[in-house]
Amino acid sequence: FPLFLQVTCNCFTISNGEMQDVGVGLYPSMSLLNHSCDPxxxxxxxxxxxxxxxxxxxxxxxxxxxxxxxxxxxxRERQKxxxxxxCFECDCPLCQNQEKDAEKLAGEEHAWKEVKDAVNEVRYxxxxxxxxxVLARCQNLLRSHKGHLPDTNIYQLKMLDCAMDAxxxxxxxxxxxxxxxxxxxxxxxxxPGFHPLRxxxxxxxxxxxxxxxxxxxxxxxxxxxxxIMKVTHGTDHSLMKALMEIKEECEAMMRIQ
Numbered sequence: 001f002p003l004f005l006q007v008t009c010n011c012f013t014i015s016n017g018e019m020q021d022v023g024v025g026l027y028p029s030m031s032l033l034n035h036s037c038d039p040x041x042x043x044x045x046x047x048x049x050x051x052x053x054x055x056x057x058x059x060x061x062x063x064x065x066x067x068x069x070x071x072x073x074x075x076r077e078r079q080k081x082x083x084x085x086x087c088f089e090c091d092c093p094l095c096q097n098q099e100k101d102a103e104k105l106a107g108e109e110h111a112w113k114e115v116k117d118a119v120n121e122v123r124y125x126x127x128x129x130x131x132x133x134v135l136a137r138c139q140n141l142l143r144s145h146k147g148h149l150p151d152t153n154i155y156q157l158k159m160l161d162c163a164m165d166a167x168x169x170x171x172x173x174x175x176x177x178x179x180x181x182x183x184x185x186x187x188x189x190x191x192p193g194f195h196p197l198r199x200x201x202x203x204x205x206x207x208x209x210x211x212x213x214x215x216x217x218x219x220x221x222x223x224x225x226x227x228i229m230k231v232t233h234g235t236d237h238s239l240m241k242a243l244m245e246i247k248e249e250c251e252a253m254m255r256i257q
Contacts, residue, residue, distance in 0.1 A: 035086070036065035037078060037094040044196050044233050053232055055194040072154050072190055074101045103189065107149035107156070115141055116155040122162055128170060135166035157186045164204075177208040184221075199228035203243050210250060215257070219250040 033041070033052075041054050041064050058064070069081050075098045082090055093099075105112065118141055125131045138159055149156040160179045167176035183201060191198035202225035209218035225243055233240045 033064055033066050035068040035082070035088075035090060037067055037069075037071055037090055037092045039065040039067045041066050042194070042196055042232050044237070046237055051234065051237070053234060055231055072104070072157075074098075074104050074154070076101075100190065103152045104154045107145075107153045111145040111148040112153050112155045115145065115149065115153075115159050119155055119158045119162060125166075125169070131166045131169045135163060135170065138163035138166060151182050152186045152189060154186075154190075157183060157190075168204075168208075173208055173211050177205065177212055180205040180208055194228050194231040196229075196232040199225050199232055200239070202228070203239075207246060210246060215250055215253045219247065219254060222247040222250060 040056050040058055040062070041052055043066055044051050044053065052064075052066075054064075068086060069078050071078075071094075073081070075095050079089060079095065082088060118137060122134055122137075125134055141159060142156075142163065145156070151157060151160065160183050164176050164179040164183070167173070167179060180201070184205060187198045187201050202221050206218045206221035206225055209215075209221055222243065226240075226247060229237075229240050229243060
């Protein structure tokens, strides 16, 4: 048991280019970094290579920190996961102030609890038929709770993300853009400053805008993604290079128009 606990505490979830989990790896040197719910560094992956990037100016002697848990969770959920998995309580300013918890759980409680349960039940679909079932479930819940849950509710936000993913996998680009566009304001609220998840979401929405012929809007969205990603991923990252390619295509289209 102690060995299992040590491995669990010192491993990192490996993510692909779009920040989806694809595996777990041990990176001993990075395991020395301490946690903060408002960290000054982020971790991204290039294949199996782990990259650490600072996301704000760090003072001489200041400790480097990363977040061990998903910052989107309310304070109580973050604390429970940190205690369960890492055996400590966080006393950072975000936890002390319980900042943004009210927005995260805004709306009618019975509605967000139903959406939370539905989101937790979704397993990554492996076929188009499974994606169709996921999308239908998302559509029904979003429709039935319209007016009862704001898009800033974190479970509503996860449902919108899920619907967007389903539409992309089903190649329903217009509907994917509809759901993706609704996530941008909550992402800006919950991932302020430089955060890789917001950069990736902006890139995804920008690509969808481009496929729908919304070139000026796409260019603006992709510029926002670029400004964040150059900090969170660095200019040599493969995702950054893909972003720059589509951004340059948009700029070329704008010149023609």
